Amino acid sequence: MRKPLLAMLSVVTAAALAISGCSGNKNEPTASGENGSPGASPGASGEASKAPDKSPIKISINSIDPKFSPDNDVAQKLAELTGVTLDLQFVVGDLTQKLDLWLAGGDYPDMVVMHPKEVGKYIDAGAVIPLEDLIDQYGPNIKKAFGKYYNLLKAEDGHIYTLPAPYLAEETPADWEAPWAVQYDVLREAGYPEIKTLDQLFDILKAYYEKHPTIDGKPTIPWSGVGGADHPDWILNNPAFQAAGKPDHSWFLIDASNNVTLNILSDYQKRYDKFLNKLYLNGMLDKEFFTINYDEAEAKTAQGRTLAGSLPAWFLKYPEQSLRGQGKPERQFANIELLFDENTPDHSNTITPINSNNNWQISKNAKDPARIIQYVDFLLTDEGQKLINWGIEGKHYDVVNGKRVVNAAWKAKKTEDPEYEFKSGPTGPFYWFTYGDGAKLSDGDYATPNTKDYWVSTYDDATKELLSKYNKKVFSDFMAPVERVPAWIWQLAEPTEGRAEFKRVQQVYKKESPKIVYSKTDEEFEANWNRYAEEIRKAGSAKVEAAYDRIWKAYIDQYNKTMGQ
Numbered sequence: 001m002r003k004p005l006l007a008m009l010s011v012v013t014a015a016a017l018a019i020s021g022c023s024g025n026k027n028e029p030t031a032s033g034e035n036g037s038p039g040a041s042p043g044a045s046g047e048a049s050k051a052p053d054k055s056p057i058k059i060s061i062n063s064i065d066p067k068f069s070p071d072n073d074v075a076q077k078l079a080e081l082t083g084v085t086l087d088l089q090f091v092v093g094d095l096t097q098k099l100d101l102w103l104a105g106g107d108y109p110d111m112v113v114m115h116p117k118e119v120g121k122y123i124d125a126g127a128v129i130p131l132e133d134l135i136d137q138y139g140p141n142i143k144k145a146f147g148k149y150y151n152l153l154k155a156e157d158g159h160i161y162t163l164p165a166p167y168l169a170e171e172t173p174a175d176w177e178a179p180w181a182v183q184y185d186v187l188r189e190a191g192y193p194e195i196k197t198l199d200q201l202f203d204i205l206k207a208y209y210e211k212h213p214t215i216d217g218k219p220t221i222p223w224s225g226v227g228g229a230d231h232p233d234w235i236l237n238n239p240a241f242q243a244a245g246k247p248d249h250s251w252f253l254i255d256a257s258n259n260v261t262l263n264i265l266s267d268y269q270k271r272y273d274k275f276l277n278k279l280y281l282n283g284m285l286d287k288e289f290f291t292i293n294y295d296e297a298e299a300k301t302a303q304g305r306t307l308a309g310s311l312p313a314w315f316l317k318y319p320e321q322s323l324r325g326q327g328k329p330e331r332q333f334a335n336i337e338l339l340f341d342e343n344t345p346d347h348s349n350t351i352t353p354i355n356s357n358n359n360w361q362i363s364k365n366a367k368d369p370a371r372i373i374q375y376v377d378f379l380l381t382d383e384g385q386k387l388i389n390w391g392i393e394g395k396h397y398d399v400v401n402g403k404r405v406v407n408a409a410w411k412a413k414k415t416e417d418p419e420y421e422f423k424s425g426p427t428g429p430f431y432w433f434t435y436g437d438g439a440k441l442s443d444g445d446y447a448t449p450n451t452k453d454y455w456v457s458t459y460d461d462a463t464k465e466l467l468s469k470y471n472k473k474v475f476s477d478f479m480a481p482v483e484r485v486p487a488w489i490w491q492l493a494e495p496t497e498g499r500a501e502f503k504r505v506q507q508v509y510k511k512e513s514p515k516i517v518y519s520k521t522d523e524e525f526e527a528n529w530n531r532y533a534e535e536i537r538k539a540g541s542a543k544v545e546a547a548y549d550r551i552w553k554a555y556i557d558q559y560n561k562t563m564g565q
Helices: 074-080 093-106 118-125 130-138 140-154 184-189 200-212 233-241 267-279 295-303 314-325 369-379 382-390 409-415 421-424 429-433 452-458 459-469 499-517 522-538 539-563
Strands: 058-063 083-089 112-114 161-168 180-185 221-224 252-255 261-264 306-310 332-336 354-362 397-400 402-405
Touching: 058 112, 058 369, 058 459, 074 369, 074 382, 074 429, 083 369, 083 429, 093 112, 093 118, 093 130, 112 118, 112 429, 118 354, 118 539, 130 369, 140 161, 140 369, 180 184, 180 200, 184 200, 184 332, 200 221, 200 267, 200 306, 221 267, 221 295, 233 267, 233 306, 233 354, 233 499, 252 539, 261 539, 267 499, 267 522, 314 332, 354 369, 369 382, 369 429, 369 459, 382 402, 382 429, 402 409, 402 452, 409 421, 499 539, 522 539
Parallel strands: 058 083, 221 306
Antiparallel strands: 112 354, 161 354, 180 306, 180 332, 252 261, 397 402
């Protein structure tokens, strides 16, 4: 069975970043065309390809975001420069079901956007086409952008079936934030203390809660999450490896020898469950921690009575907008780094070479695959990056003292109307091919507007005051130094082996975890944990670990060969 070793994160994301190929590396492909502009490149036959075709063409592509506009200002400018208009086919409901229906009927769009776990079945059915010859002929800037990592796009059979995005950032993006959130007022009342561990935060929360059992007449919630009914992994599994200072490999831990194990069976998971149990026994855990869904959790957080939790910044965006609108800026959240122990090495802040979350695949139904490659190739030029990230000069951004800055009028409209960005751009499916926040273009300026200076300009007085107390400029300054890893395991194509067992494991995890957290005594906690661990093993955890261990080690082998290690 042919499966891409790397095909996909992200999202939403999901932000992120990556590593640029080193200039002069003997493994790095080169591209023609000055300053990354589209130009002729040697084709498979060795002859130079023709100049890009810019005649008008519509290319169908699926999208799960109904807010995307096919005719906003940036989309129109792209059509002018490339001739390509994206015909968006919005998917309502479950994307996996829609992909399966398309595959069964052969009625898929020109480009199919999907997560790597979906790609294998499309490859096996011959529904998507190999791309390497097209890239050789029409994609010099695609090869240039991926640089020495280009060969990582290849599947086990040597073909390239999927177009992810390169991660070219070399620093932590300015808008990245640690996952642990604490309300501003809690930190203010405690005297803005340095908090390094979960237990230190517990003591501060307990003191605040005892003094403020209610907020605005409603019970205070010292600790909550992002919606346990929908995403138990987000409230249990993810915080456990984050508090252990481990990279985000989703359900898995990977040791120095590249051995893969399930995090939900680890001592880290047990330790985090014990921390939640401590909150529960002290009446400090959200009573709906395991039963509230995502939308309900978002609305509840916007009430201003949640003090802290594993609440990532992307979840807090709308609750914090609401809190500011209610005149409660002190109820916003500082996202800080926390660990189990102060001396725990923190390797949680990582970047990868490739952003593979919702990759583009060209289906066998595509009328003109070459035009699609030319379109993506343009997106990966400096001109394309400025357009899809910054927008149109004079409308979305200006150049001041040689540096790009967000246009003040556009920024004001965007702040006033959250939907304005979708109407005006630069937002759309094409944004997937951004180099990443923190990346720079050949002019030395940032590829995206998400710089420290920009984020500082968006902060209200309460946020600026809090950051000044900790001598930080932006919240990403709370994070550990960024480290580079070959990939995150969730970026790899999902193995077919162990798939049924993994579903059973997750069912046990969802069913048994609340019993552990709600244990009344230490003895009951131990008994519940041991029963849970045994049930996980009976469900087939060993087979799951073996399957993911194989795909990870296969990827690492390919990575090492690609990097000449």
